[in-house]
Amino acid sequence: MTGPADEGGAENRGGPEVSQAPGPEPEGAAVKVPRPRAPRxxxxxxxxxxxxxxxxxxxxxxxxxxxxxxxxxxxxxxxxxxxxxxxxxxxxxxxxxxxxxxxxxxxxxxxAPGLRRWLPLRPHGGTGATIERAGIGHLLADRAAGLTGIEHLRIRIGRRRVRVTLVGPADPALVQRQLREELARVTLARPLRLDVRSARRAGGAAG
Structure with missing residues (x-):
């Protein structure tokens, strides 16, 4: 479930995996969407x-x-x-x-709302949807797999931020730009902040 949203403010409307168009809210702005609640x-x-x-x-x-x-x-x-x-x-x-x-x-x-593994997407046409955090991690990992200089990669996704730790000679700034573009395709109601850091091999960062 991905769609054109860019937390940096730029629009991206041509991805082949687009399934929902963004709402009238400005790109990158947080949208008030109720958190999904577990039926229990x-x-x-x-x-x-x-x-x-x-x-x-x-x-x-x-x-x-x-x-x-x-x-x-x-x-x-x-x-x-x-x-x-x-x-x-x-x-x-x-x-x-x-x-x-x-x-x-x-x-x-x-x-308690529950369903902490799921993040709400921007509503479209009165329809709400969610995406699992692991799904966002897989998207970012697939994007990083096409970059050179990354030996190990660890991605941690919270409710407000994505922390990426990489090992290898890759430029963290370049990796952050690439991953931000991929993250922008996910039309999250509250865009996540992306933090990419480089760790030394001795640090034991796992991919």
Missing amino acids: TPEAAVVATGVLLVAGALLYDVVAVRTGHPARRWRAEIADELATRHLDDLWVLVGAGVATLLGGVLLWLAF
Whole structure:
């Protein structure tokens, strides 16, 4: 999923791999696009199933008591423990800690976007798309493979910056220009900053 966008401000509209045209925003400018959110369907299904089981068991026992049947032993024991144990009891503190931790995890799952491996592209015609960070790394690695003087190459892609470390006699400035052109073809909603550095062979930079 690549398209004509140049973080340096120049337009590039003739690449054969173009699949989307840029929006009306100026080239290289960041566009406010919501981060992709993970559906987290399995987690939601597990939580919903657990809540339904617990609520169903309690409801069944309450209905049984209302109809003249004795309460289940497990509910009577829980009620007795809650009535007799003090707040500073070890098991009460452990249970409260576990409940707090579980609640924090559920809140994080509810509000955290997730999908950190994916970066949003510029919207076109009301349609949004994303590209995986590894895909951008492969594009840059393929472009660097056609350059001379690069013995090893390491690419790290974050949410704001691409860090490239190379080993070899290649000119880092030339490599940066070439990789910036390739990176400009990816129509990211928030263009990434490119940082190309040269490392000595003894540094052990891996490609």
